[in-house]
Amino acid sequence: MTSAAQPAKPPAPQLRAPVTKLLDPERLRLVAYCWIVVAAIAFVVELVARTRVGPADGIGDPICADFINYWTGAYLALHGRAAEVYDFVAFHDFETSLTGFQIDFHNYSYPPVLLLLTAPFALLPYVPAFFVWLASTWYGFYRALKLAAGDKALVLSLAAPAVFVNALTGQNGTLTAALLGGGLLLVDRRPAVAGILFGLLIYKPHLALMLPVAMIAGRRWRVIGAAGATALLLIAASIVIFGPAVWVEYQHNLSVLRTVVLEDGAGVWHRMVSVFVLVRRLGGGVELSYALQAVCAVVAALVVGWSWLRDDPAHIRNALVLVGTCLATPYLQDYDLVFGAFVVVWLKNAQQDSQIGAQWFDAGAAMVLLLPLVAASLASFTGLALGPLFLILPFVLLCAVAAEQRRASSSVMVG
Known part of the structure; x- marks a missing residue:
């Protein structure tokens, strides 16, 4: 006896539909x-x-708050007063005379090579120079991002929250992103140009920690040669123009600032997103914090080196360099994460060849984008520097996709 046909069951609810619609x-x-x-x-x-009070807010901050350091350093250097750049008192007195109002303590924490790179901006008055600085460094970032993102680059280069955080104070995040991202994209196309871009990062060497690992493991000798020549040329030029004593003063200031700004975290810890500062805010001592930071740096270096040694797809190994740098350096601020825009693009590229759910890549990209926007507020609210936790998922995803690619390559070779 044939049973009566049962009515068709309604389709199971699509739990991911709201997420898909949202994204x-x-x-x-x-x-x-x-x-x-x-x-x-x-x-x-x-x-x-x-x-509110001339070019200051009346409570300690000048207009274009951090750009005042770049402009002041370049101005003093152009006028034969480079010795004052690393004199805390003289430097602050000049900035106060520039604003006409007492401002909070500022300092020049960069090596003398940046005095050369920023010298053209000191040929302009302070405020116009600020807008030229923002426009020119953003444009360099946009042009580099366009190599990775194509037509989507313009919107992403304007909408990335780190760009806004960087612009508020006239920081150098867009310049760093242009050099790092642009260099990585040109490693195989224009190795000499890539090396020059990497060499210019001598002004911020703690954000280039993974580059030697990647280039040596990947056997990119022309890139290494061009980067080394560029860095040495800049150092030599700064010694010839400003004298060797400026470098001695910079090294002295660096040790002071390392203690005051990084190890004690006075005033700026809430903007820090490094493992070192996370451990310090959890109550760890300086030695323990450096030790755990070193462990993270070694892990990041091993992953980055293996990826470049195995010649993983460019978007994977490039993204690992950037995320690995974030996990390796003890000094990392929210505005530095402008280069996260490249990570977002490369994560989406990695998603196309992965069996991992798209929602994980969306979550990883969101964490990279939102970190610079929420880092300071989250730190102030919790008393902790939770920034590095945002980077774990992107790092794990990139490692997982790299492993997938290697298994697929092995299967093809065996077949």
Whole structure:
């Protein structure tokens, strides 16, 4: 006897549908446009707030707060006063005379080579120089990002929250991102140019920690040669122009600032997103913090070196260099994460060849993008520097995709 046909069961609810709808490309594009408008308004409001008492806010901050260090250093160097750049008192007195109002203590924490790189900006008055600095360094970042993201580069280069954080104070995050991201993208296409870009990073060597590991493991000897020649040329030029004593003063200041800014974390710890600062805020001593940071650096170096040695797909090994740098360096601030825009692009590229769910890549990209926007507020609210935790998922995803690629390659070779 044949049983009666049973009515068809309704389809199971699609639990990921709301997530898929939320992450719809058109919706994300609309969110990006809205954020660009909001960020632009907030930027203008912040500039106005910094001009309550001439070019200062009346409570310690000048307009273009951190850019004042770059401009002052370059101005003093151009006028034969490079010795004052690393004199804490003389440097602060000059900046105070520039604003006409007492401002909080600032310092020049960069090697003398940056005096050469920023010298053209000191040919302009301070405030116009600030806008030229923002526009030119952003444009360099945008052009480098376009090599990775194509037509999507313009929106991403404006909507990445780190760009907003960087612009508020005129920091160098976009310049660093242009050199790091652009160099990685040109390693195989234009190795000499890539090496020159890497060599320019001598002004911020703690963000180039993974580059020697990657280039040596990947046997990119032309890149290494060009980078070394560029760095040596800049150092030699700074010694010839400013004298060797400036480098001695810089080394002295560096040891002082390492203690005050990094190890004690006075005033800026909430903007730090390194493993070292996380351990310090959890109550770890300086030695323990350095030890755990060193462990993370070794792990990152092993992963990056293996990826370049095995010649993983470019988007995987490049992204590992950037995320590995974040996990390796003890000194990392929120505005430095402008180069996270490259990581987001390369994560999405990795997703296309992976069996891992797309939602994990979306989550990893979101963490990279949102970290610079929420790091300071989250740190102030919790009393902890939780930034490195945001980088674990992207790092694990890249390692997993690299492993998938190697297994697939092995299967093809065996077959």
